[in-house]
Amino acid sequence: MNQEWLALMIGNSRLHWGYFQGENLRHTWDTSHLKEVINPIRLPNDYLFFDISSTLPLVVGSVISSQTKLWKNYQKFYFIKLEDISLNNLYPTIGIDRALATLGAGERYHFPCLVIDGGTALTLTGIDSDRTFIGGAILPGLKLQFDSLSSQTAALPNINLPNKLGDRWANNTKNAIISGILYTILSGIQRFIDDWLNKYPESKIILTGGDAENLYNYFQQDNYEQLSNLIVDQNLIFWGMRSLYILQL
Ligand SMILES: Nc1ncnc2c1ncn2[C@@H]1O[C@H](COP(=O)(O)OP(=O)(O)O)[C@@H](O)[C@H]1O
Ligand SMILES: CC(C)(COP(=O)(O)O)[C@@H](O)C(=O)NCCC(=O)O
Numbered sequence: 001m002n003q004e005w006l007a008l009m010i011g012n013s014r015l016h017w018g019y020f021q022g023e024n025l026r027h028t029w030d031t032s033h034l035k036e037v038i039n040p041i042r043l044p045n046d047y048l049f050f051d052i053s054s055t056l057p058l059v060v061g062s063v064i065s066s067q068t069k070l071w072k073n074y075q076k077f078y079f080i081k082l083e084d085i086s087l088n089n090l091y092p093t094i095g096i097d098r099a100l101a102t103l104g105a106g107e108r109y110h111f112p113c114l115v116i117d118g119g120t121a122l123t124l125t126g127i128d129s130d131r132t133f134i135g136g137a138i139l140p141g142l143k144l145q146f147d148s149l150s151s152q153t154a155a156l157p158n159i160n161l162p163n164k165l166g167d168r169w170a171n172n173t174k175n176a177i178i179s180g181i182l183y184t185i186l187s188g189i190q191r192f193i194d195d196w197l198n199k200y201p202e203s204k205i206i207l208t209g210g211d212a213e214n215l216y217n218y219f220q221q222d223n224y225e226q227l228s229n230l231i232v233d234q235n236l237i238f239w240g241m242r243s244l245y246i247l248q249l
């Protein structure tokens with residue numbers, strides 16, 4: 001079956017798109033949030049298939065209801081709800097992005113798994129070998145931490161995420177902010193990972209989301225001893241959507 005379909009995850013910072021032919025994920029890209037959806041749909045980018053017609057099946061996961069509503073007149077619209085996700089014990093208000101990403105991670109890499117999503121918020125979500133949700137955590141994402149520090153203070157500048165982790169003991173403002181945020185996040189995540197691996201030694205740890213690559217690089221620069229257990233995969237949510245919809249479209 002080579003039916004074409006589009007996957008859309010509506011995140012808090014932006015939209016994440018995946019173009020599938022059957023079960024093959026052919027292309028992924030990100031765009032800004034949309035202001036409106038009118039036919040034909042011209043997405044704010046310049047790929048060939050950005051003019052989409054509403055007969056192309058669109059599978060949507062969303063954590064922003066106002067963005068979901070824009071699609072109400074789209075013909076082949078499949079909205080993913082928590083009940084669709086075949087994981088046990090998810091609590092009713094858990095984000096669908098977290099549920100989909102852990103489903104996708106388990107399908108792809110096996111359960112148990114721990115997903116660390118470096119998005120607008122940084123989330124950790126753990127699932128055991130019986131596909132049962134064990135628990136997780138939510139904190140402000142990397143960009144949000146930098147942004148909030150500068151927006152709520154008079155003297156602290158806004159800083160882009162650096163490539164280099166830099167020195168822990170900084171001697172200027174910029175590097176002090178970088179050190180404070182990054183070393184604290186890294187230590188915190190490491191404690192979560194170590195604790196998880198104590199309970200589930202055979203678990204995979206998968207980093208995803210806009211900051212996944214940077215986080216992995218910081219861990220590497222920090223000589224993190226569990227580095228070989230970390231996987232970076234930007235497409236977890238799309239693997240989750242694929243496992244739900246491939247037989248139905
Ligand atoms: N163009 C971009 N817009 C927003 N965030 C970006 C962008 N490029 C990289 N990022 C990084 O990605 C993170 C947001 O992750 P993302 O997965 O896009 O968020 P969400 O799924 O919540 O929309 C931010 O912390 C930021 O550092
Ligand atoms: C925690 C989130 C804000 C993360 O969203 P993101 O940063 O990926 O856009 C989202 O998953 C959400 O709104 N969750 C609901 C609360 C919960 O998961 O417990």
Ligand SMILES: [K+]
Binds near residue numbers: 117120
């Ligand atoms: K996300």
